[in-house]
Amino acid sequence: MQFVKASLFFLLLTLIPVALPAQEEKGSHAAEAEEEFDASSFIMDHIADSHEWHILTKKNGESVAIYLPVILYSKEKGLDIFSSRKLAHGQVYKGYRLEEEGDNKGRIVSLNDDGTVNEEGFLLDLSITKSVVGLLFSVIIGLWLFLSLSRSYKKTGISHPKGIQSFLEPVILFVRDDIAISNLGEHKYEKYMPYLLTVFFFILLNNLMGLIPFPPPFGANVTGNIAVTMVLALCTFFITQFSGSKSYWRHVFATPGVPVWLLPVMIPVEIIGLFSKPFALMIRLFANITAGHIIVLSLVCLIFIFKSLGVAPVSIAFVVFMDCLELLVAFLQAYVFTLLSALFISLAIKEEEHH
Amino acid sequence: MVLLASSLTSPAIGLVFWTTIIFLLFFFILRKFAWKPILNAVKARDEMIKGSLASAEKARKEMAKLQSDNEAILKKAREERETILREARDVRDKLIAEAKSKATEEAEKVVEKARAGIEREKATALADIREQVASLSIEIASRIVTEKLKKSGEQEKLIDTYLKEIDFNKN
Numbered sequence: 001m002q003f004v005k006a007s008l009f010f011l012l013l014t015l016i017p018v019a020l021p022a023q024e025e026k027g028s029h030a031a032e033a034e035e036e037f038d039a040s041s042f043i044m045d046h047i048a049d050s051h052e053w054h055i056l057t058k059k060n061g062e063s064v065a066i067y068l069p070v071i072l073y074s075k076e077k078g079l080d081i082f083s084s085r086k087l088a089h090g091q092v093y094k095g096y097r098l099e100e101e102g103d104n105k106g107r108i109v110s111l112n113d114d115g116t117v118n119e120e121g122f123l124l125d126l127s128i129t130k131s132v133v134g135l136l137f138s139v140i141i142g143l144w145l146f147l148s149l150s151r152s153y154k155k156t157g158i159s160h161p162k163g164i165q166s167f168l169e170p171v172i173l174f175v176r177d178d179i180a181i182s183n184l185g186e187h188k189y190e191k192y193m194p195y196l197l198t199v200f201f202f203i204l205l206n207n208l209m210g211l212i213p214f215p216p217p218f219g220a221n222v223t224g225n226i227a228v229t230m231v232l233a234l235c236t237f238f239i240t241q242f243s244g245s246k247s248y249w250r251h252v253f254a255t256p257g258v259p260v261w262l263l264p265v266m267i268p269v270e271i272i273g274l275f276s277k278p279f280a281l282m283i284r285l286f287a288n289i290t291a292g293h294i295i296v297l298s299l300v301c302l303i304f305i306f307k308s309l310g311v312a313p314v315s316i317a318f319v320v321f322m323d324c325l326e327l328l329v330a331f332l333q334a335y336v337f338t339l340l341s342a343l344f345i346s347l348a349i350k351e352e353e354h355h
Numbered sequence: 356m357v358l359l360a361s362s363l364t365s366p367a368i369g370l371v372f373w374t375t376i377i378f379l380l381f382f383f384i385l386r387k388f389a390w391k392p393i394l395n396a397v398k399a400r401d402e403m404i405k406g407s408l409a410s411a412e413k414a415r416k417e418m419a420k421l422q423s424d425n426e427a428i429l430k431k432a433r434e435e436r437e438t439i440l441r442e443a444r445d446v447r448d449k450l451i452a453e454a455k456s457k458a459t460e461e462a463e464k465v466v467e468k469a470r471a472g473i474e475r476e477k478a479t480a481l482a483d484i485r486e487q488v489a490s491l492s493i494e495i496a497s498r499i500v501t502e503k504l505k506k507s508g509e510q511e512k513l514i515d516t517y518l519k520e521i522d523f524n525k526n
Contacts, residue, residue, distance in 0.1 A: 048363060049370060071369075107367075125369045132373040139381045146389035153396040172393065193394060194386035202381060227366035231374040290363070 039301040047221045047293045048106055049131045051084040051098060055216070063088075066216055068133060072096060073124040074110055084127070131228065134220025138205040146201070175200050175338060183342040184349070192345055195239060199232060200338040207289060207330030211323060223333070224289035226282065233282035236341040241274070244348040277344050281337055288333050292326040489521065 045054070053066035067085035074080075077095065086093040087108065090100050095111050108125050110118040149168055156162055161169045180189040180196055203223055212218035222228055250256070252270040254263065299319045303311050496517065 044363070049367060125367070126372055127369055128373070129367075129370060131370055132377075135374060135377050139377050142381060143384060146385055146393070150389040150392045153393050157396070159400075169397065173397065176394070176397075190394075194390040195382065197390055198378075198382045198385050202378060225366075225370060226364055227368075227370035228374045230366045231371055231378055235378070286364075 037301070037304045037307075039298065039305055042301060042304075043294055043297040046297055047224060047290055049129045049221075049225055049227075050106055051087065051108070051127055051129055053130050053133065053216045053220075068130065069128045070096075070108065071126040071128065072108060073126065075122050077110070130220050131222050131225050134209060134217050134222045135206065135228070137217035138202070138209050138222065141209075142201055142205050171200075172197060179335070179339050179342050183339070183346040185346070188349055192239070192243075192342065195235070196338050196342055199235070199341060200334050203232070203285065203337055204330060204334035207334060208327075210289065210293065211326055211330060221290065221293050223285055224293055226286045229282045229286040232285070232337065233278035236281060236344060237275075237278035239341075240277075240344045240348045243345060245351055247351060248348045277340075281340055285333055285337055288329055292322070292329055296322050296326065492517075492521075 051070055052068055055064045055066065057063045065088075067083045067088070070080070070082055070084045070087065072080045080094055080096070082093065084098070087096065087098040090097065092111060096108050097111055097117075098108050099105055104117075108123070108127070110121050110123045112118045145164075145168070149164055152163065152165055156165070175197055176189070176193060179200075180193055183189075184192055206222040206228070209218050210221055210223060252274065253267060255266050255270065258266050296319055299315050299322060302315045303309070496514075
């Protein structure tokens with residue numbers, strides 16, 4: 001965030017002399033158009049998850065969007081499945097409302113009969129949101145890609161890679177040689193290869209799809225959503241703990257070389273260490289991808305903040321530059337997440353060293 | 356900004372649920388139908404390449420060994436030829452020398468024999484000649500004797516002298 005603010009400030013400083021004087025809006029425009037453009041809520045709307053896939057807002061305020069299914073379960077009302085169109089523009093449907101502001105912005109709340117928000121009741125929101133759709137499509141693309149790759153291996157046998165193989169095989173070999181083997185060792189890497197490959201390509205695909213702004217299902221900020229990165233980090237966490245060797249657990253609960261009186265301090269520290277590693281994984285991926293999206297959107301917003309076409313070329317140039325950088329980041333973050341997962345697993349499976 | 360950020364950083368349970376399902380499905384499908392066949396194929400290829408490289412190297416080494424073997428055999432054969440030739444030459448020289456020495460010996464023997472024969476012949480011839488000379492002398496003497504026997508005294512003395520001389524010469 002700090003970086004985003006700093007870069008925005010820097011951009012403003014450099015752009016002010018270039019920006020042409022803001023052109024006056026034509027009088028026929030609605031009063032809302034004259035309102036101050038709220039860049040921060042615009043950006044947040046784009047990077048946050050939502051129940052509909054917003055495409056554009058017409059001049060008369062009508063919005064064109066893909067309305068996604070809402071799946072709700074509450075103790076009192078049971079299971080409810082309906083289109084999010086019913087909740088558009090703050091409408092109440094079956095006692096549910098999609099909050100448009102406040103603490104619960106973007107979340108569906110259950111209402112009491114008198115119209116107040118039911119805070120106590122248990123409400124499970126399993127809606128197919130924008131991120132879920134993005135996720136599904138990335139997985140479908142991934143499945144199509146790798147199943148056809150697998151089929152092509154059956155066809156070509158052991159001859160040299162052809163077509164799609166020559167693009168993907170170097171990446172697979174990179175994950176195998178430079179991530180798995182170099183961290184987990186020649187003998188143990190094979191067991192973890194499917195997970196490492198899956199997580200690498202899952203993150204990479206979602207990163208790349210998030211970079212493509214249009215049309216749906218592209219442009220969803222999936223790997224920049226903390227729920228997604230949390231699930232991935234938890235997978236690494238569980239794999240790490242379940243493959244922990246005896247010496248790994250001894251290091252946690254009875255670190256060799258630490259005096260007994262220090263153990264009450266060391267054990268909590270070690271246990272925090274177990275959780276802080278996947279926590280760092282979760283935050284790193286989320287923050288990197290979200291920051292990238294925020295920067296790109298901020299650059300686009302400059303045009304609307306200045307209400308000037310003159311800013312557009314500069315803004316576009318910067319957006320193109322940022323997108324190139326984000327392309328690098330997409331690969332880099334997939335690599336970093338996979339590398340660190342392999343590293344954490346390797347620390348857990350390491351056998352005791354005999355001194 | 357802070358409020359919005361809080362909604363950004365708190366994971367939504369629904370998305371956690373769907374991500375888990377989708378990711379696990381993605382993982383299990385890919386593990387069974389993609390990663391295993393792909394990794395096996397790549398591994399098989401790696402092993403084949405490694406194997407063929409190793410066998411090529413082996414063949415190359417064998418080739419080199421064969422070549423060096425050939426050379427060694429050739430060298431040995433050449434050496435053997437040399438020794439055989441040398442031996443043959445030696446044998447020849449020896450044979451010639453032997454033959455020469457034998458021939459010389461034989462010749463010497465023959466010459467010796469001849470010389471001995473000649474000596475013997477000479478001795479016999481001399482004896483013959485002596486006999487003949489004796490008989491001739493006897494004849495002559497007898498003739499002279501017959502002629503001069505008339506003159507006594509003197510003749511007896513002469514015969515004695517002759518006889519003495521002949522005896523002396525003989526020995």
